[in-house]
Amino acid sequence: xxxxxxxxxxxxxxxxxxxxxxxxxxxxxxxxxxxxxxxxxxxxxxxxxxxxxxxxxxxxxxxxxxxxxxxxxxxxxxxxxxxxxxxxxxxxxxxxxxxxxxxxxxxxxxxxxxxxxxxxxxxxxxxxxxxxxxxxxxxxxxxxxxxxxxxxxxxxxxxxxxxxxxxxxxxxxxxxxxxxxxxxxxxxxxxxxxxxxxxxxxxxxxxxxxxxxxxxxxxxxxxxxxxxxxxxxxxxxxxxxxxxxxxxxxxxxxxxxxxxxxxxxxxxxxxxxxxxxxxxxxxxxxxxxxxxxxxxxxxxxxxxxxxxxxxxxxxxxxxxxxxxxxxxxxxxxxxxxxxxxxxxxxxxxxxxxxxxxxxxxxxxxxxxxxxxxxxxxxxxxxxxxxxxxxxxxxxxxxxxxx
Amino acid sequence: xxxxxxxxxxxxxxxxxxxxxxxxxxxxxxxxxxxxxxxxxxxxxxxxxxxxxxxxxxxxxxxxxxxxxxxxxxxxxxxxxxxxxxxxxxxxxxxxxxxxxxxxxxxxxxxxxxxxxxxxxxxxxxxxxxxxxxxxxxxxxxxxxxxxxxxxxxxxxxxxxxxxxxxxxxxxxxxxxxxxxxxxxxxxxxxxxxxxxxxxxxxxxxxxxxxxxxxxxxxxxxxxxxxxxxxxxxxxxxxxxxxxxxxxxxxxxxxxxxxxxxxxxxxxxxxxxxxxxxxxxxxxxxxxxxxxxxxxxxxxxxxxxxxxxxxxxxxxxxxxxxxxxxxxxxxxxxxxxxxxxxxxxxxxxxxxxxxxxxxxxxxxxxxxxxxxxxxxxxxxxxxxxxxxxxxxxxxxxxxxxx
Numbered sequence: 001x002x003x004x005x006x007x008x009x010x011x012x013x014x015x016x017x018x019x020x021x022x023x024x025x026x027x028x029x030x031x032x033x034x035x036x037x038x039x040x041x042x043x044x045x046x047x048x049x050x051x052x053x054x055x056x057x058x059x060x061x062x063x064x065x066x067x068x069x070x071x072x073x074x075x076x077x078x079x080x081x082x083x084x085x086x087x088x089x090x091x092x093x094x095x096x097x098x099x100x101x102x103x104x105x106x107x108x109x110x111x112x113x114x115x116x117x118x119x120x121x122x123x124x125x126x127x128x129x130x131x132x133x134x135x136x137x138x139x140x141x142x143x144x145x146x147x148x149x150x151x152x153x154x155x156x157x158x159x160x161x162x163x164x165x166x167x168x169x170x171x172x173x174x175x176x177x178x179x180x181x182x183x184x185x186x187x188x189x190x191x192x193x194x195x196x197x198x199x200x201x202x203x204x205x206x207x208x209x210x211x212x213x214x215x216x217x218x219x220x221x222x223x224x225x226x227x228x229x230x231x232x233x234x235x236x237x238x239x240x241x242x243x244x245x246x247x248x249x250x251x252x253x254x255x256x257x258x259x260x261x262x263x264x265x266x267x268x269x270x271x272x273x274x275x276x277x278x279x280x281x282x283x284x285x286x287x288x289x290x291x292x293x294x295x296x297x298x299x300x301x302x303x304x305x306x307x308x309x310x311x312x313x314x315x316x317x318x319x320x321x322x323x324x325x326x327x328x329x330x331x332x333x334x335x336x337x338x339x340x341x342x343x344x345x346x347x348x349x350x351x352x353x354x355x356x357x358x359x360x361x362x363x364x365x366x367x368x369x370x371x372x373x374x375x376x377x378x379x380x381x382x383x384x385x386x387x388x389x390x391x392x393x394x395x396x397x398x399x400x401x402x
Numbered sequence: 403x404x405x406x407x408x409x410x411x412x413x414x415x416x417x418x419x420x421x422x423x424x425x426x427x428x429x430x431x432x433x434x435x436x437x438x439x440x441x442x443x444x445x446x447x448x449x450x451x452x453x454x455x456x457x458x459x460x461x462x463x464x465x466x467x468x469x470x471x472x473x474x475x476x477x478x479x480x481x482x483x484x485x486x487x488x489x490x491x492x493x494x495x496x497x498x499x500x501x502x503x504x505x506x507x508x509x510x511x512x513x514x515x516x517x518x519x520x521x522x523x524x525x526x527x528x529x530x531x532x533x534x535x536x537x538x539x540x541x542x543x544x545x546x547x548x549x550x551x552x553x554x555x556x557x558x559x560x561x562x563x564x565x566x567x568x569x570x571x572x573x574x575x576x577x578x579x580x581x582x583x584x585x586x587x588x589x590x591x592x593x594x595x596x597x598x599x600x601x602x603x604x605x606x607x608x609x610x611x612x613x614x615x616x617x618x619x620x621x622x623x624x625x626x627x628x629x630x631x632x633x634x635x636x637x638x639x640x641x642x643x644x645x646x647x648x649x650x651x652x653x654x655x656x657x658x659x660x661x662x663x664x665x666x667x668x669x670x671x672x673x674x675x676x677x678x679x680x681x682x683x684x685x686x687x688x689x690x691x692x693x694x695x696x697x698x699x700x701x702x703x704x705x706x707x708x709x710x711x712x713x714x715x716x717x718x719x720x721x722x723x724x725x726x727x728x729x730x731x732x733x734x735x736x737x738x739x740x741x742x743x744x745x746x747x748x749x750x751x752x753x754x755x756x757x758x759x760x761x762x763x764x765x766x767x768x769x770x771x772x773x774x775x776x777x778x779x780x781x782x783x784x785x786x787x788x789x790x791x792x793x794x795x796x797x798x799x800x801x802x803x804x
Binding site for chain 2: 016056065069072084087092093094096143144145
């Protein structure tokens with residue numbers, strides 16, 4: 001007998017039919033003799049509907065009242081899912097975040113889980129109930145409701161799995177697992193059996209939106225084994241764990257990220273402290289910089305090029321202008337760029353990975369604009385129009401057709 | 403400075419515009435220097451929408467999960483109303499039933515308030531916040547959410563007013579107050595300035611659906627002064643209190659109740675214990691009997707006629723058949739009847755009231771079928787087709803045109 005945590009997102013419980021489908025997955029797991037704790041998000045569009053209701057009242061709702069409003073969404077879905085499980089013939093009990101013992105920081109809208117007092121969950125499991133917990137929400141020291149922010153339900157699920165020392169945390173999504181590339185775009189994309197936390201983090205950051213980063217970081221910290229799998233197709237998914245089987249793969253996946261803006265600054269005086277000045281201005285504005293490239297330009301001047309997410313482009317340009325007394329033509333921003341990356345913990349000891357990637361791009365006549373490397377990834381910046389072709393070419397190089 | 407509790411029903415907060423209207427009433431009260439605690443129901447159709455969602459899943463949702471589902475309705479409306487009050491420039495904080503300290507019995511769907519631990523409400527008032535509390539809901543000894551059943555928000559409001567020793571409990575509805583008759587039906591219906599708890603209870607029972615009976619009973623018990631008034635028209639309403647000014651009125655109002663079935667049983671043997679046998683059978687089935695009339699029939703037999711609510715008619719007939727060995731033709735049921743009543747604490751010492759009522763009906767050529775009297779009311783059963791005409795005639799007799 002195992003203790004299994006299962007998490008279902010909003011689209012998995014969007015209507016009565018899908019709720020019954022999810023209840024089927026849950027009761028199958030329970031009937032195999034497992035203890036089951038379920039974490040569920042608000043139904044399909046409920047969150048958006050509630051946000052609309054707030055905006056009909058005011059442009060600037062207080063964050064406390066927004067959390068009061070939003071947490072009603074999961075309350076509805078846990079009650080409906082508990083009814084569906086009971087209808088399927090198994091005992092169930094729904095619990096709100098505070099009933100399940102989710103104590104968080106006070107920051108409304110972006111609260112962090114501080115502790116889980118799992119007494120109630122444990123008591124319900126002892127009574128052989130399937131426990132259905134509202135994801136995304138908790139309670140702060142003032143006894144007020146809080147939400148965990150984007151992807152919060154994944155984090156809720158991993159946190160419960162950690163608190164209960166669950167044997168596995170299953171995250172059900174609309175894809176079958178983690179793939180070597182986006183299967184909707186790349187014909188030969190392969191589902192990975194296993195992947196490490198670090199690889200998963202790199203993949204998530206690079207645009208393979210399967211798992212929320214905070215949840216993977218928490219899973220790594222508490223060594224919670226995650227399985228990513230489909231709520232619609234009953235096939236094994238991808239296991240995320242500390243040490244994954246290598247499967248003779250150096251590279252785990254190829255990803256594309258088009259949420260990139262490239263800012264180029266030319267003709268900066270070539271004196272010390274310039275980079276520090278610029279990047280401290282960006283840090284003050286809480287702008288994350290990804291790839292950085294600095295070169296000496298003509299006449300004792302420097303060029304600095306860096307990338308940020310698109311919504312930070314304007315802020316980054318302002319930061320540049322406030323850092324240097326510079327002509328307008330010397331600051332340019334290009335948003336027609338894409339970042340293509342290969343990720344894999346195996347690659348650091350295999351120097352051929354980078355050259356294999358570059359060769360594939362060269363043979364497809366794709367120009368590389370910037371390059372960045374870490375221990376487990378290689379990223380290149382290219383023209384956005386070449387992005388899908390680049391992913392296919394690089395993927396073919398590392399995962400030749402069977 | 404006074405402490406005022408204000409309650410708004412679902413239709414008063416049905417959409418953003420009405421929520422802003424209610425926020426206007428609340429902030430006007432606050433800006434006059436009062437402490438304000440607000441109790442609010444779920445928005446318009448939210449409750450029905452949630453019930454529909456449950457029934458898409460199952461015919462028989464568990465009561466616990468229904469309460470988990472339904473309480474999300476008020477959670478949404480308190481958050482929106484708090485946002486609207488904040489937008490109107492006053493500080494507000496929304497509180498769920500459990501946060502406001504509503505401890506109830508464990509009976510899901512029909513819980514009774516056991517106690518209110520008002521520490522949080524008091525603390526928020528001390529911080530000069532307008533406190534917006536979810537009506538209709540509480541928490542039981544298992545830390546599970548409960549609902550109070552029909553009219554529960556009125557009860558929530560009166561209970562808070564009692565717990566806080568509020569100066570007044572204002573119940574906002576879609577009518578301007580309590581009238582001497584239904585103002586949509588009777589031209590000359592007059593709004594009462596004041597009315598006693600007992601009169602209000604009789605009026606509520608008799609079909610003037612302004613205030614929920616449980617809330618009036620609680621107000622009487624804790625001597626909470628209620629004002630019934632309109633959320634749309636800013637005019638004084640009707641005060642419900644222990645001793646009302648007499649306003650030279652013997653009669654407070656004339657009401658009509660068409661939810662009546664008359665059961666007649668003829669040819670019952672005239673021996674002792676017959677009535678006891680019948681009415682104990684009815685009591686076992688939890689059927690409330692209203693008017694009872696017993697007469698000696700022909701040949702040492704009795705006739706018993708009594709009235710019940712329409713949905714209890716079939717159960718009452720079964721109870722009759724199981725009580726007596728009786729022919730089918732001797733039990734008849736008539737649902738085309740209406741009960742017309744005059745209510746007023748002053749009438750008991752004025753014997754002319756009944757004859758005045760009967761005279762008005764006689765002059766309108768309306769036949770009286772049964773009569774029932776108590777200290778503060780006189781009811782007659784008549785043909786349903788005459789009901790509206792009867793109310794007008796009786797009302798005209800007691801409230802002549804000015």
